[in-house]
Amino acid sequence: MIELHTSSPLSPDTQPAARRPQRFAPYPVSARWMALVLALWCTLGLNQAWWRKLSALASEQSLSNWEMVLTALVLTSATYLWFMLLSWPKLRRIGWSITLITAASAQYFMLNYGIVMDSSMVRNTLQTNTSEGLALMTSGLLLHVLLYAGLPIAVLHAGIQLKPTQWRKDVWRSALLVTASLAMMIGGGLLLYKPMAPLVRNHTEIRYLINPLASIVSFSSVTLKPLFKRELTFQHISGDAKLGSTYQAGGFAATSTHSQANKPPLLILIVGETTRADHFGLNGYPRNTTPEMEARHVINWRNVQSCGTNTLASVPCMFSHLGKQDFESRKFEYENLLDVLHAAGLNVDWLDNQAGCKGVCNRISHAQTDQVASPSAIHRWCKDSECLDQLMVELLDDRLHTVTSDGNNQGTVLVLHQMGSHGPAYYRRSSAPSKHFQPECTTHVTSDCSRSQLVNVYDNSMVETDLFVARTIDWLKNQQDKYDTGLIYLSDHGESLGENGLYLHGLPYVIAPDAQKHVPWVMWPGSLLARTQVNEACVRQNTDQALTHDNFYHTVMGLLDVHSSSYNSALDVLQSCRTPNANLQAHDQSAGHRKPSSTS
Numbered sequence: 001m002i003e004l005h006t007s008s009p010l011s012p013d014t015q016p017a018a019r020r021p022q023r024f025a026p027y028p029v030s031a032r033w034m035a036l037v038l039a040l041w042c043t044l045g046l047n048q049a050w051w052r053k054l055s056a057l058a059s060e061q062s063l064s065n066w067e068m069v070l071t072a073l074v075l076t077s078a079t080y081l082w083f084m085l086l087s088w089p090k091l092r093r094i095g096w097s098i099t100l101i102t103a104a105s106a107q108y109f110m111l112n113y114g115i116v117m118d119s120s121m122v123r124n125t126l127q128t129n130t131s132e133g134l135a136l137m138t139s140g141l142l143l144h145v146l147l148y149a150g151l152p153i154a155v156l157h158a159g160i161q162l163k164p165t166q167w168r169k170d171v172w173r174s175a176l177l178v179t180a181s182l183a184m185m186i187g188g189g190l191l192l193y194k195p196m197a198p199l200v201r202n203h204t205e206i207r208y209l210i211n212p213l214a215s216i217v218s219f220s221s222v223t224l225k226p227l228f229k230r231e232l233t234f235q236h237i238s239g240d241a242k243l244g245s246t247y248q249a250g251g252f253a254a255t256s257t258h259s260q261a262n263k264p265p266l267l268i269l270i271v272g273e274t275t276r277a278d279h280f281g282l283n284g285y286p287r288n289t290t291p292e293m294e295a296r297h298v299i300n301w302r303n304v305q306s307c308g309t310n311t312l313a314s315v316p317c318m319f320s321h322l323g324k325q326d327f328e329s330r331k332f333e334y335e336n337l338l339d340v341l342h343a344a345g346l347n348v349d350w351l352d353n354q355a356g357c358k359g360v361c362n363r364i365s366h367a368q369t370d371q372v373a374s375p376s377a378i379h380r381w382c383k384d385s386e387c388l389d390q391l392m393v394e395l396l397d398d399r400l401h402t403v404t405s406d407g408n409n410q411g412t413v414l415v416l417h418q419m420g421s422h423g424p425a426y427y428r429r430s431s432a433p434s435k436h437f438q439p440e441c442t443t444h445v446t447s448d449c450s451r452s453q454l455v456n457v458y459d460n461s462m463v464e465t466d467l468f469v470a471r472t473i474d475w476l477k478n479q480q481d482k483y484d485t486g487l488i489y490l491s492d493h494g495e496s497l498g499e500n501g502l503y504l505h506g507l508p509y510v511i512a513p514d515a516q517k518h519v520p521w522v523m524w525p526g527s528l529l530a531r532t533q534v535n536e537a538c539v540r541q542n543t544d545q546a547l548t549h550d551n552f553y554h555t556v557m558g559l560l561d562v563h564s565s566s567y568n569s570a571l572d573v574l575q576s577c578r579t580p581n582a583n584l585q586a587h588d589q590s591a592g593h594r595k596p597s598s599t600s
Contacts, residue, residue, distance in 0.1 A: 026161035031092055032174045034162065035083035036076075038096055041152055042212060043076045046103045049110035050075075050209040054199075057206075061199050067192060074188035077181040078213055084178055089165055097153050103212035104149035108141050112447045113424075114502035116208035122218045124310050124506050129355045131385045135425040138445050205511045235332040237321065237566045238343035244561035246531055247345075247410060265346075265411040265528055265560055266400075266483035268472055271315060272465065272491030273354060273420025274505060277304065277518040279462055287437070289462040292470030293522060299539055301521040301573070306493045307549035309516040310506040314492040314549065315358045315417075321566040323550035337553045338364050338415065344562045347403035347412040353389055353419045361415070365403055369395065388431055389418050389468040396475050411560065412483075416472070421461040423495060423504050426454075429461035436463055446503050454497055473524045486528030486559065490552055491519040521547065529574070532561050538577035547573060 054063065054071075063071065086095035109115045128136075200207060208214045246262075277283050281290035282300040293300075307317035307324045317327045319336040335343075342348045342364050350361035353369045369391050370378060381391035399414055421429055424444045440457035441449035449457075469489055476485040494516045496502035505516045529536050554571040557564065558578075569575045 026159060028161045028163050030163045030170065030173075031087045031089075031165070032084065032170070032177050034156070034160065035087055035092075035096075036080055036177070038083050038100070038152060038156075039076045039080035042079045042100075042103055043072050045148055046100075046107050046211045047075060047209075049107060050206065050211065052111075053203075053206050053209055057199055057203060060202075061195060063195055067195055070188050070192060071196075074185055074192065075210065077185040077188070078210075080181045081178065081185070082213065082216060084174065084181075087174075092162070093156060096156060097149075099212055099216075100149040100152055101145060102215055104145040104147075105141065106215050107148065107211055108144040109136075110209060110211070112140070112445065113504050114496065114500070114507075115504070116205045116507060117211075117214040117218050118208045118508050119218045119221045120308075120310060120313060120508060121208075121506050122215070122222045123312050126222065127312050127355065127358075132355060132422075134384075135428075135444050138443075140445050140448070203511070205508065208508075232331065232333040235334050237335050238340045238564070241340045241344040241562060241564040243344050243346075243410060244563050246561045263482065263484045263527075264409050265531065266476065266479055266485045267411075267413050267528060267556070267560060268476060268487045269413060269415045269556065270469060270472065270487065270489040271318075271415065271417045272489055272520070273311070273418045274422050274493065274495045275420055275462065275465065275491035275520055276458075276494040276497075276515055277302070277491075277520045278515065279459060280520045281462075281466075282522070283520065287459055289459050290466045292466045293473075293524075296470060296473050296524060298473075299523045299525060299536075299543065301543050301545070301547055303544055303546050304490075304519050304521045305546075305548045306491070306517050306519045309493050309509055309512045311355070311492050312358050313509075316360055318490065318492065318549035318552045319360045321553050321568075323571070324548065335363075336360055337556060338413070340557070340564055340566060341413055341560065341562060344564070345408070345410045346560065346562070347408060347410075348415070349399050349403045349413070350415045350417065351392055351395060351399055352417040353387055353392055354417050354422070357417060367399070372398070383428070386419065386425075386428055388429070388464065389416075389420065390431070390464075390471060392416050392418075393468065393471045393475060396472070400479075413560070418465065418468070420465055420491070421458060421495060423458075426457040426461050430457075430464035431467075434464040434467055435460045446498065451498055458495070458497055469522070476524070476526060480527065484528050484531045485526035487524040487526065488552075488556065488559075489520070489522040490549070491521075493517065494519055528559055532559060532574075533579045534559075534574045535577045535579065539574060542577070545573075 054068075082099070083096060086092055086099070106117050110117075115121055208218070247264075248262075279285050279287075279289060280300075281288040282294060282298070283302050288294075306314050307327070308314040316336070317324055319338065320327045320334065321337070321340075322330060322334070338348050338350070338360060348364045350357050350364060350366035351369060351372075352361075352366065357366060369387050370382060370385070373381075373387075373391055373395060377391055377394050378387070381388045381394075396414065400412060403412055403414075419429060424446045426446075427440055427442045437456035437459050439453055440460055441453040442457070443449065446454055469487070473487055476487060479485055493505055494514075495505050496507075496513060496515050499513060499515060502513065505512075507513075507516060509517070525534075525536055525539075529539070551571050551573050553566075554568050555573045557567045558569070558572040558574055
């Protein structure tokens with residue numbers, strides 16, 4: 001008899017779990033092959049500015065198809081070496097992600113503003129303050145980064161599974177790929193030397209379009225080089241600074257027709273920001289962007305070149321006694337114009353409405369506008385952490401009182417550092433009465449605006465600067481019962497407004513267009529010219545002479561009659577128009593100019 005055994009039903013706890021189909025399993029891949037994929041992505045997707053530039057230069061030097069392929073292989077090999085350098089297990093994902101975000105951001109600005117990632121641009125980026133940074137954070141930038149960095153980062157973190165490193169097997173395989181990449185980079189570079197050398201020699205900017213390597217090399221140069229370089233020794237040049245005879249009762253004032261030559265001088269130096277000389281009405285620009293200065297009969301030098309194409313390069317250079325060439329190759333750090341004036345016995349103050357004085361005001365009285373203005377003034381002139389320059393006019397009485405409160409009133413120099421025409425948010429740089437030209441560009445993304453809108457909004461900022469300078473002159477006029485007054489306005493650099501696809505400023509000096517280097521220089525003579533026996537008519541007859549920022553230091557020294565061995569009369573714009581009996585720096589003329597060496 002056969003017994004039938006029926007199995008009892010399994011309890012839920014003992015039933016085998018039903019398999020759930022896995023929707024997605026990360027694809028396993030070794031780090032060395034993932035690094036190669038990312039390098040290819042950078043070559044093909046994140047070097048658009050590089051490929052466009054090569055295409056634009058095809059009429060000058062055309063590359064064959066195989067040369068273009070070889071160029072792509074060399075770029076990929078070089079980038080691969082960087083990704084392999086970051087391929088350590090605990091570093092690779094975050095290191096690769098940061099590289100991709102940096103490359104995508106850099107490409108956006110290359111394509112939309114025409115920048116190149118050289119050391120100067122990296123320094124500008126590191127010096128950018130919060131408000132300037134926020135002005136550049138646009139939806140276009142975020143979308144670009146999401147597409148070109150977000151997509152590969154998503155794959156990197158969720159789409160693949162990096163295989164664990166097996167040192168015995170993986171080291172030699174990775175070394176083989178690294179060796180092959182080195183061979184490709186060196187061999188390909190040698191093969192490309194003949195067709196590429198003329199391009200690189202004549203268009204040095206293209207080397208700074210290689211992405212992300214240009215950013216990496218430039219950032220390393222800015223941040224790591226100083227660690228291996230000895231800090232420059234600080235040299236004092238103000239030890240022999242002293243006030244000239246115009247500060248003494250009688251002096252040569254007895255021979256002057258100016259009846260109040262012994263009043264202390266009050267000079268305002270305005271450091272302009274991002275002002276193009278060719279958009280200055282005083283220079284013949286078709287639009288009268290400077291009617292207020294013209295009405296106040298300022299002296300305008302038309303042919304002036306800046307020391308740099310960004311604030312960080314230009315401002316310390318223009319306040320130096322060395323001049324551009326010696327300043328850039330200096331072996332020491334030196335005191336600047338403000339230090340010398342202060343050491344001679346003058347009150348000196350720096351009022352900043354921008355991103356700082358770049359070290360120029362470190363040893364003298366200085367303040368930031370939004371930190372010393374009253375709440376009512378800030379409400380009237382400031383918005384989104386940025387203030388219009390006219391706020392500084394309202395602070396002049398307080399700044400003058402602050403620096404003269406100790407009883408020293410031999411003379412005063414007030415320096416005003418503008419926000420000026422700083423982009424890309426040009427529409428924030430002018431008040432409603434200054435918006436003469438419409439319609440204007442009202443976005444941070446200048447490439448999204450038409451050429452006419454961009455020029456309109458920039459010119460409105462010029463009108464605002466004109467009003468600011470005029471109001472400052474009017475304030476000085478009200479001080480003339482107590483002081484001999486004068487004003488100098490000089491911009492730090494110019495600006496590109498879309499010409500040849502370039503925007504903003506900061507290109508390397510040797511390749512920067514004239515729009516970024518040709519700047520306005522204006523003087524309201526007040527009574528300071530007569531005080532130092534300068535023939536105003538003579539000065540006005542020589543306003544077309546070629547000048548640079550090199551002339552600024554020495555012109556101010558001469559105008560204020562401050563004696564120092566750092567003064568060079570040959571670079572004083574006003575010296576040739578001084579009457580013979582007003583040889584204010586006779587010691588310099590007779591003994592010969594002695595400039596502290598920049599190389600010894």
